[in-house]
Amino acid sequence: MALFQIAEPGEAPAPHQHKLAVGIDLGTTNSLVATVRSGSAAVLPDERGRNLLPSVVHYAADGQVTVGHRAQARQTEDPRNTIVSVKRFMGRGVKDLPDSAATPYRFVDAPGMLKLKTVAGEKSPVEVSADILRTLKQRAEASLGGELIGAVITVPAYFDDAQRQATKDAATLAGLNVLRLLNEPTAAAVAYGLDNGAEGIYVVYDLGGGTFDVSILKLSRGVFEVLATSGDSALGGDDFDQRIYCWIVEQAGLSLLGDHDTRLLLTRAREAKETLSEHDSTRITAKLQAGTVIDLELNVETFEAITHTLVQKTINPVRKALRDARLGVQDVKGVVMVGGATRMPHVRRAVGEFFACEPLTNLDPDKVVALGAAMQANALAGNKSEDEWLLLDVIPLSLGLETMGGLAEKVIPRNSTIPTARAQDFTTYKDGQTAMAIHVVQGERELVADCRSLARFELRGIPPMAAGAARIRVTFQVDADGLLAVSAREQSTGIEASIAVKPSYGLADEEIARMLQDSMAHASEDMQARSLAEARVEGEGLATATELALLADGALLNEAEHAAVATAIQALREAIAGADAVLIRDRTEALNHATTEFAGRRMDAAVKRGLTGQKLSALG
Amino acid sequence: MAFDFSLDHFALFALPRRFALDKGGLEAAYRDLQVLYHPDRAAALADADKRLAMQAATRVNEAFQVLKSPLGRARYLLQLAGVDTQEETNTSMPVDFLMQQMAWREQVAETRAAGDVSALEALAQTLQGETRQLELALADCLDVQKDHAGGALLVRKLRFLEKLEQEIGDAIEVLLD
Numbered sequence: 001m002a003l004f005q006i007a008e009p010g011e012a013p014a015p016h017q018h019k020l021a022v023g024i025d026l027g028t029t030n031s032l033v034a035t036v037r038s039g040s041a042a043v044l045p046d047e048r049g050r051n052l053l054p055s056v057v058h059y060a061a062d063g064q065v066t067v068g069h070r071a072q073a074r075q076t077e078d079p080r081n082t083i084v085s086v087k088r089f090m091g092r093g094v095k096d097l098p099d100s101a102a103t104p105y106r107f108v109d110a111p112g113m114l115k116l117k118t119v120a121g122e123k124s125p126v127e128v129s130a131d132i133l134r135t136l137k138q139r140a141e142a143s144l145g146g147e148l149i150g151a152v153i154t155v156p157a158y159f160d161d162a163q164r165q166a167t168k169d170a171a172t173l174a175g176l177n178v179l180r181l182l183n184e185p186t187a188a189a190v191a192y193g194l195d196n197g198a199e200g201i202y203v204v205y206d207l208g209g210g211t212f213d214v215s216i217l218k219l220s221r222g223v224f225e226v227l228a229t230s231g232d233s234a235l236g237g238d239d240f241d242q243r244i245y246c247w248i249v250e251q252a253g254l255s256l257l258g259d260h261d262t263r264l265l266l267t268r269a270r271e272a273k274e275t276l277s278e279h280d281s282t283r284i285t286a287k288l289q290a291g292t293v294i295d296l297e298l299n300v301e302t303f304e305a306i307t308h309t310l311v312q313k314t315i316n317p318v319r320k321a322l323r324d325a326r327l328g329v330q331d332v333k334g335v336v337m338v339g340g341a342t343r344m345p346h347v348r349r350a351v352g353e354f355f356a357c358e359p360l361t362n363l364d365p366d367k368v369v370a371l372g373a374a375m376q377a378n379a380l381a382g383n384k385s386e387d388e389w390l391l392l393d394v395i396p397l398s399l400g401l402e403t404m405g406g407l408a409e410k411v412i413p414r415n416s417t418i419p420t421a422r423a424q425d426f427t428t429y430k431d432g433q434t435a436m437a438i439h440v441v442q443g444e445r446e447l448v449a450d451c452r453s454l455a456r457f458e459l460r461g462i463p464p465m466a467a468g469a470a471r472i473r474v475t476f477q478v479d480a481d482g483l484l485a486v487s488a489r490e491q492s493t494g495i496e497a498s499i500a501v502k503p504s505y506g507l508a509d510e511e512i513a514r515m516l517q518d519s520m521a522h523a524s525e526d527m528q529a530r531s532l533a534e535a536r537v538e539g540e541g542l543a544t545a546t547e548l549a550l551l552a553d554g555a556l557l558n559e560a561e562h563a564a565v566a567t568a569i570q571a572l573r574e575a576i577a578g579a580d581a582v583l584i585r586d587r588t589e590a591l592n593h594a595t596t597e598f599a600g601r602r603m604d605a606a607v608k609r610g611l612t613g614q615k616l617s618a619l620g
Numbered sequence: 621m622a623f624d625f626s627l628d629h630f631a632l633f634a635l636p637r638r639f640a641l642d643k644g645g646l647e648a649a650y651r652d653l654q655v656l657y658h659p660d661r662a663a664a665l666a667d668a669d670k671r672l673a674m675q676a677a678t679r680v681n682e683a684f685q686v687l688k689s690p691l692g693r694a695r696y697l698l699q700l701a702g703v704d705t706q707e708e709t710n711t712s713m714p715v716d717f718l719m720q721q722m723a724w725r726e727q728v729a730e731t732r733a734a735g736d737v738s739a740l741e742a743l744a745q746t747l748q749g750e751t752r753q754l755e756l757a758l759a760d761c762l763d764v765q766k767d768h769a770g771g772a773l774l775v776r777k778l779r780f781l782e783k784l785e786q787e788i789g790d791a792i793e794v795l796l797d
Contacts, residue, residue, distance in 0.1 A: 379660070
């Protein structure tokens with residue numbers, strides 16, 4: 001195709017079309033969808049004008065799924081079947097949860113990732129998240145009046161591979177084409193930086209409902225370079241609610257609360273926390289199922305005292321990130337506050353004291369991540385915008401392999417800029433050893449048992465050699481989404497094994513495929529329809545370009561050659577008239593093939609005619 | 621967009637093949653290449669182009685990583701000259717250097733046991749000073765004297781210091797957690 005474009009400088013390129021793409025902030029407590037329209041990013045509200053979609057999903061016995069505010073309204077009456085804060089369970093097993101006793105859910109421990117037992121059956125966190133994403137997708141398509149070509153989904157920067165993969169799977173399950181997984185603080189930096197023309201070292205402090213991230217970025221001439229990131233993927237506003245809840249239980253002398261009462265008091269705790277961001281004290285009242293009436297007064301001093309350790313817990317990751325970036329607080333030009341939990345005055349105060357400067361709170365901490373994601377989605381979709389920028393992000397946690405003695409050997413250190421790849425050679429330790437187990441882990445600890453297991457696979461068929469003679473090269477490739485693929489190759493024989501890291505967290509590919517089929521019968525139709533539409537556009541483009549080329553330079557071909565090309569065009573047009581995407585692609589390919597020689601001659605002719613103003617790189 | 625995978629790291633950034641480095645020039649060249657080849661630029665293209673972009677950007681990142689670090693740069697220069705730095709095999713070191721290493725190691729163990737983060741940070745500062753001295757020596761050795769064997773010894777010394785600094789960093793992290 002490129003060849004046809006060089007010869008006719010007068011030909012106009014295809015008219016520019018705005019592609020519908022969105023940014024989605026899939027939050028622990030709330031989720032949002034945003035898009036760029038006429039040059040500026042905006043959050044898309046629901047039909048009642050509400051921007052935030054509570055990340056709550058209710059499953060009913062009859063299979064009905066409710067998402068958002070209506071689901072939230074049910075959480076007290078039906079806590080077991082109303083899933084809140086599902087993000088905390090993404091890519092996690094039951095043993096990973098510090099507070100599983102404090103939730104009303106019945107967990108099923110599947111290998112790698114837990115499931116939740118509901119009246120509508122067992123639900124994986126991936127399925128629950130997909131239900132939230134599907135709601136946002138529908139909201140966006142209704143509001144934009146067309147099908148989305150793709151979405152940028154944000155994830156906490158500190159999410160490990162299993163959590164990222166789970167998020168991407170949820171999006172696939174919801175029928176979204178994932179343009180990129182984007183780290184939340186990086187998304188916020190884009191929204192902030194582009195709005196304010198910021199240059200220099202900036203820190204993004206992102207305390208959300210259930211996750212904490214800190215990223216240190218260097219902003220320079222439109223390049224957003226993440227220097228280091230750190231955080232805690234199980235620390236957020238939820239934990240502050242939990243502390244207030246514990247305080248209520250203690251103050252009121254309660255014991256053994258049922259699911260209903262627990263959920264009710266947690267809701268009251270969250271309301272109290274929000275009130276205390278604006279007022280010095282708040283009244284907490286509730287009537288428990290047994291008739292007990294709670295009526296307590298909580299003041300700011302007490303609230304700050306009982307949550308002081310949580311705030312301090314966020315400072316260590318900040319220190320770590322600064323150390324990794326080899327920077328001190330004096331190098332930092334500004335601290336951008338993101339996430340609803342940064343509304344709490346004592347959080348702002350602690351951050352301000354640490355950096356000895358006033359944190360930047362002039363943007364809506366709920367929206368900024370979604371807005372940044374929307375801007376990136378717009379750019380990735382290929383829509384032109386006035387600003388040009390580039391994001392250079394990093395992996396948050398080191399990737400490694402298990403070696404002898406259960407030790408983890410780091411292959412890619414944390415805070416490496418992505419995409420990145422690293423190869424490491426290993427050898428056999430026994431004479432005649434023909435297989436080698438490869439165990440991929442993520443984390444900073446020395447012992448494999450303390451790191452997260454990402455995948456295990458086996459390289460078989462190593463020719464029997466003396467111990468130490470085989471050379472097995474294991475290659476890690478981390479893509480721009482921060483997702484890992486691992487391959488292993490025995491160097492002398494070329495025997496190869498490779499996997500995209502995924503199965504360890506429990507959802508095997510077949511399982512994803514099953515879920516896709518089960519819940520998305522219509523989505524697969526959508527995908528087929530899209531595939532057909534794309535094939536038609538591509539085929540039609542080539543047919544037209546070829547016809548124009550024949551008109552202009554038909555003389556370069558003899559009669560038989562001319563006829564062959566014309567036949568190929570006709571065959572393609574017939575396929576386009578039908579509905580078989582594969583056939584269209586085959587015939588497009590055939591026409592491409594049939595015109596290779598023609599294209600070559602046209603290029604020669606063009607060069608002879610002296611059309612030398614073209615870039616040579618455009619020819620390839 | 622064609623990407624030449626056969627270029628060495630210096631040629632990739634159009635920098636002279638030597639130890640002394642214009643850091644700003646490297647960073648600017650790195651950014652310019654990422655602007656051209658980063659996968660985000662290929663997100664709307666065909667799968668083959670996306671793959672190519674990932675490989676090109678991976679390569680650019682790797683080259684940047686190597687050249688940015690003085691140790692990595694020295695090791696790479698020697699490798700280009702066909703010299704093995706023998707970091708894993710050659711453990712013979714001048715006695716005074718080894719004595720100093722042992723003294724530092726003991727100091728790390730002691731301050732770690734005492735839980736003294738600021739003492740560890742002070743020690744890291746001292747090491748950074750030493751590291752800088754070795755880097756100056758490397759510039760002279762590689763760029764001026766063209767002494768490869770001397771360069772390899774300095775690389776091995778730097779490696780010692782790097783490991784020690786890493787240990788201090790790990791100790792600080794454990795204490796902060």
